[in-house]
Amino acid sequence: MLTRTRESTPDAAESGRPVRVSGLSHSFGELEAIERIDFAVEPGEVVGIVGPSGCGKTTLLELLAGLRSPDTGSISVGGHTDPAGRLEGCAYMPQRDLLLPWLSAVDNAGLALRIAGASKSAARAEAGGHFERLGLSGFEGTRPGELSGGMRQRVAFLRTLMAGRPVLLLDEPFASLDAITRAEMQSWLAAVLGPDSHTVVLVTHDVEEALYLSDRVLVLTPRPARVADQIEIEGPRAGDRAAAVTSPEFAELKERALRSLAGAAR
Amino acid sequence: MSRAWRYLAPVAVIVILLGAWELAAQWDWISNALNIQDFLVPAPSDIATSLWNDRSLLADDFWVTLREVLLGFLCALAAGLAFAVILHLSDTLRRAFYPLLVASQTIPPVAIAPILIVWFGFGLGPKILLIALVCFFPVTVNTLDGLRSVDPQLITMMRTLGASRRQILTRVELPSALPFFFSGTKIAIAVAVIGAVFAEWAGAGSGLGHQILIASSNLLTARMFAAITLLSVMAILLFALVALIERRVVTWDSREVTRT
Numbered sequence: 001m002l003t004r005t006r007e008s009t010p011d012a013a014e015s016g017r018p019v020r021v022s023g024l025s026h027s028f029g030e031l032e033a034i035e036r037i038d039f040a041v042e043p044g045e046v047v048g049i050v051g052p053s054g055c056g057k058t059t060l061l062e063l064l065a066g067l068r069s070p071d072t073g074s075i076s077v078g079g080h081t082d083p084a085g086r087l088e089g090c091a092y093m094p095q096r097d098l099l100l101p102w103l104s105a106v107d108n109a110g111l112a113l114r115i116a117g118a119s120k121s122a123a124r125a126e127a128g129g130h131f132e133r134l135g136l137s138g139f140e141g142t143r144p145g146e147l148s149g150g151m152r153q154r155v156a157f158l159r160t161l162m163a164g165r166p167v168l169l170l171d172e173p174f175a176s177l178d179a180i181t182r183a184e185m186q187s188w189l190a191a192v193l194g195p196d197s198h199t200v201v202l203v204t205h206d207v208e209e210a211l212y213l214s215d216r217v218l219v220l221t222p223r224p225a226r227v228a229d230q231i232e233i234e235g236p237r238a239g240d241r242a243a244a245v246t247s248p249e250f251a252e253l254k255e256r257a258l259r260s261l262a263g264a265a266r
Numbered sequence: 267m268s269r270a271w272r273y274l275a276p277v278a279v280i281v282i283l284l285g286a287w288e289l290a291a292q293w294d295w296i297s298n299a300l301n302i303q304d305f306l307v308p309a310p311s312d313i314a315t316s317l318w319n320d321r322s323l324l325a326d327d328f329w330v331t332l333r334e335v336l337l338g339f340l341c342a343l344a345a346g347l348a349f350a351v352i353l354h355l356s357d358t359l360r361r362a363f364y365p366l367l368v369a370s371q372t373i374p375p376v377a378i379a380p381i382l383i384v385w386f387g388f389g390l391g392p393k394i395l396l397i398a399l400v401c402f403f404p405v406t407v408n409t410l411d412g413l414r415s416v417d418p419q420l421i422t423m424m425r426t427l428g429a430s431r432r433q434i435l436t437r438v439e440l441p442s443a444l445p446f447f448f449s450g451t452k453i454a455i456a457v458a459v460i461g462a463v464f465a466e467w468a469g470a471g472s473g474l475g476h477q478i479l480i481a482s483s484n485l486l487t488a489r490m491f492a493a494i495t496l497l498s499v500m501a502i503l504l505f506a507l508v509a510l511i512e513r514r515v516v517t518w519d520s521r522e523v524t525r526t
Contacts (some may be wrong), residue, residue, distance in 0.1 A: 052298075067426070084401070086427060087425065088428065089430075090426075091426065092423075092426040094419060094422070094423055098419055098420055100420075100424045100438065100523070101439070101518035101519055101520075101522040101523060102441050102517070111427060112428065114437075115430075115433055115437070116428065143517075143518060144522075145518060145519055163426075163427050163428070
């Protein structure tokens, strides 16, 4: 009882909290989605997870976020192992931006603050304070229907950030964008995440995106998902995306990741 | 098609029909064809004359009926909204009450109006009750459909942000259901006027429905048509008012938040 109480009151001020997954398996009826996955994410680390479509990446994030309970194995997010605790320990950004069309951009971004009981003006002031950094100045009062795809994703990302959770779970955040906007958003996210920011689990089917944004990339096999390869990326995230993704070292890592994916698919 | 013609076309149709009716009535074609006395077939000009000559009588009846319609409609709005939320929040209650809700709609209001008069007398109460009964179903069913059609991913998103059940209801489900609620409301306001006529026919001392009965038994056909015209005008104005409120309230594309 005593340990339980300590577990469910984490110190929110701590910048990053590890994610630990061991022996995780999950199936939907007869369909095995995830088979014995083990991995850990260190505080402040960005871990990318790539895998073929339908390999259970989203299921994995939903399990981490406490939206599902695994069949076997254990998950710990920010020290919480129970689903309710995990739900409180992380902020989950789904594939679709899911902005509320009747709220302005700033009110969408501050939704978590309002849910936590902040007044409308306080939530607007706090969420609005980040608009310039996210390249959204001047669009505070704009409804989502009038924002571009890239801007909508940034508002959705800010909404996730404003939840104030130490762990961010990003589910293909830029999958719905065109290639040019996606590249811009990747540079932007690299800058926002910075060095000592949140602990991030980034799920994507884009190898380049994962390698560019992550400190470490896990390559998953097709369903049922297993870890086929782990690729460490040396050094800090480069500010210049174009230079970073065309360097020989990057090409080497990309080749390895693509071969792992292809090998896993066989 | 030019902009002016788009508005003129329906007006032209109405003017032509009224003109044809006027001539047919003036030249006694209709009464001859039906083999009835010519004074029983009023021309539009006779109806207009009746509207003017009986204006104080008809105005009194108009306000009586409008009051019944508004009170009954507002009762149905409040009850329908509350009932829809309750049925939405409880699966058990929804399964228990939904068939009853549909079954209640199969009972014609004209059949229950006399019972209500017998039980509650000739006052305002039974009229409000009957109008509320006919308005209740479209409001409840549409609002319930709206609450249930919210994209489940939005609910999940709210949960990950730490929202309680009540916060999900007030911040996502109720705003999402607003367009559905207004659809139900527009149907309700149109049937409310019909309900008021049935209620007044079953037993009343005033109101446009009552006026139609009185004028009919006195063979005052022009006054009957005048009362019918006013009922129609009332329904159209109330419908337009609801549509106007909807346009001011629902200012977003409602397809964005519903399951596709």
